[in-house]
Amino acid sequence: MKLMGLSREEVKRAFKNGEFTIAVYGMGKMGLPLAAVFADHGANVIGVDINERVVKMINNGENHVKEEPGLDELVRKNVEAGHLRATTDGVWAAKQADIMVILVPTLTDERGNMKLGPVYDVAEKISQGLEKGDIVITEATMPPGTTESLIPILEKSGLKPGEFGLAHAPERTMTGTAIRDITGQYPKIVGASDEKTLEAVIGIYETINKKGVIPMSSIKAAEAVKVFEGVYRDVNIALANELAMWCEEHGLDALEVFRAANTQPYCHLHMPGAGVGGHCIPIYPWFVINLAKKSNPRLVKTAREINDSMPHHIVELTIKGLNQVGQPVKGSNILILGLTFRGGVREFMKSAAIPVIKELKEWGANIYAYDPLCTPEDAERFGAEWKEDFKDIDVIVITADHKEFKSLNLKEIAEQVRNKIIIDGRNVLEPEKVQKHDFIYLRVGSI
Ligand SMILES: NC(=O)c1ccc[n+]([C@@H]2O[C@H](COP(=O)([O-])OP(=O)(O)OC[C@H]3O[C@@H](n4cnc5c(N)ncnc54)[C@H](O)[C@@H]3O)[C@@H](O)[C@H]2O)c1
Known part of the structure; x- marks a missing residue:
């Protein structure tokens, strides 16, 4: 069933009745929990991955993301119920699906220079199965503007935006808490190419997320939300580190001072430490820095x-x-x-x-x-x-x-x-x- 043009309430009903198919591209630490949660709420879900071992495991009802509490059971149950299956054939999945979610790695070097190969590869495959009324959603974190750079690839289907929908709904979670976060720790942020797409995508995420959805005025604004969350953390950790090193010089215990300062509601001093690692917080500031033209994000x-x-x-x-x-x-x-x-x-x-x-x-x-x-x-x-x-x-x-x-x-x-x-x-x-x-x-x- 195509969702563009339906109200969010109609989408929610169709979701629970299993009346449409969602293909999730990328069955990794983020993609598999999302696919399992979609399936658990009634949708027909196809997980797509280039890794044959991962696909085989999922089809056997096995979870390969061991760090994720509760995922073993969610995968087993939904594969057994016939709500979740996996394939390596991204074109076939696109032909079956009404909604395609892109959650493959967005690789960067340490300075945020993107290697979007996997995202473009998936977009190519989707374009070969894209039908009128389908909606493509990027959940992978990307520099603002990246989701819309997929339009020329998706147009290879012969369709124009408006005939298909495009949206960004960033994954606001991390390994180990994905199921909890996807289903209701924070509201989902959504930006879409047009009103009909936005309405349908709100219906999708309101079905699985108890905290609801925050609709944004554009796809780019939705992309910026996720990036800014990371920048906020990075800048505030840097402030904590700077003040902590100042405390060392002045014979003060920074944590004692921070704890007391944080009892005032406007003060949220973070934890100082050995540095900021991972694929998110130290990378997203570079998206802002690299995309700045006239502005000069010195603090970042x-x-x-x-x-x-x-x-x-x-x-x-x-x-x-x-x-x-x-x-x-x-x-x-x-x-x-x-x-x-x-x-x-x-x-x-x-x-x-x-x-x-x-x-x-x-x-x-x-x-x-x-x-x-x-x-x-x-x-x-x-x-x-x-x-x-x-x-x-x-x-x-x-x-x-x-x-x-x-x-x-x-x-x-x-x-x-x-x-x-x-x-x-x-x-x-x-x-x-x-x-x-x-x-x-x-x-x-x-x-
Ligand atoms: N891991 C986190 O804590 C986290 C948190 C928030 C957002 N994200 C974002 O989510 C996205 C996915 O991250 P992840 O941690 O799930 O990655 P991951 O490496 O755990 O999994 C990615 C999966 O995609 C598959 N894949 C790679 N290329 C593919 C292709 N062309 N077609 C189909 N499948 C392909 C891989 O085989 C792998 O199974 C990234 O954009 C990341 O920035 C991750």
């Missing part, structure tokens, strides 16, 4: 510089700790805890551990690493030797907030190490507990 650029300098500050704290016990950096044994960019996710984009390892090696330190989500080969790839104990370690540097690190047995560690120094780049430990075992304990913004 400076924030990037500050956050990128934080791994160097972690090295400075490591040296400060070693100085306090009179141990030279050269030849000291340093254990990096956490190779991933954050806790609970095996992703390495702009992980703080990588520059910290590199710089400490340049100082002549022996670098060891451990991460509950990694392998010895990962450690080797980043220039460290895998180590699962604390024997003869001089400094422990925590660079990712894995839950396992919150419950480190400090008594046992204190017995194994050569020097008792912890640099907590993610504020995962409780200072009182660490100090009880006579560790030198330094954080960004500690006295």
